[in-house]
Amino acid sequence: xxxxxxxxxxxxxxxxxxxxxxxxxxxxxxxxxxxxxxxxxxxxxxxxxxxxxxxxxxxxxxxxxxxxxxxxxxxxxxxxxxxxxxxxxxxxxxxxxxxxxxxxxxxxxxxxxxxxxxxxxxxxx
Numbered sequence: 001x002x003x004x005x006x007x008x009x010x011x012x013x014x015x016x017x018x019x020x021x022x023x024x025x026x027x028x029x030x031x032x033x034x035x036x037x038x039x040x041x042x043x044x045x046x047x048x049x050x051x052x053x054x055x056x057x058x059x060x061x062x063x064x065x066x067x068x069x070x071x072x073x074x075x076x077x078x079x080x081x082x083x084x085x086x087x088x089x090x091x092x093x094x095x096x097x098x099x100x101x102x103x104x105x106x107x108x109x110x111x112x113x114x115x116x117x118x119x120x121x122x123x124x125x
Contacts, residue, residue, distance in 0.1 A: 028117035031078065032071065037104045038063045038084075044091035044098035051086045054101040063103075068110035075112045082107035 038060075041053050053059070060083060068075040084106035088099040 026117075028114040029078075029111045030114050032075075032110045033081065034067050034071070034108050034110060035105055036063070036067045036108070038102045038106060040089065040100040040102040044095040044100055046097075047088055047099045047101070050088060050099045050101040054086050054103055055083070060103070060106070063106065064108045067106070067108050071110060071112075075110045078109040078111040080106070081109055 038054065041050060044050070045053065060080060061077075064077045064080050068077050082105065084103035086101050087104045088101040091098045091100060
């Protein structure tokens with residue numbers, strides 16, 4: 001029985017794939033929950049606008065990333081557990097009646113790869 005070129009090629013690919021398949025390991029992570037506050041906005045605005053600006057998804061994501069990265073190399077945001085509550089402060093005399101707001105008690109779950117779980121250490125498999 002004579003096989004076509006494509007049939008012979010597919011047999012060799014399957015045999016080669018079986019030769020290089022090794023045991024796969026699941027990546028293990030270390031988790032850490034952090035609670036922190038965001039910084040107030042640079043300018044002053046009416047209270048509703050200031051709260052809306054402080055609560056924007058962009059700002060929340062940016063600060064969450066900074067919170068996790070402050071833990072050291074390799075830490076990333078896994079999820080934002082609690083967006084916190086807005087807290088406002090009055091501005092100085094020039095902007096009477098306006099406020100600056102920020103979020104307090106933002107809870108973020110951070111993760112990093114557990115050392116040695118994915119072949120990071122030489123000689124260990």
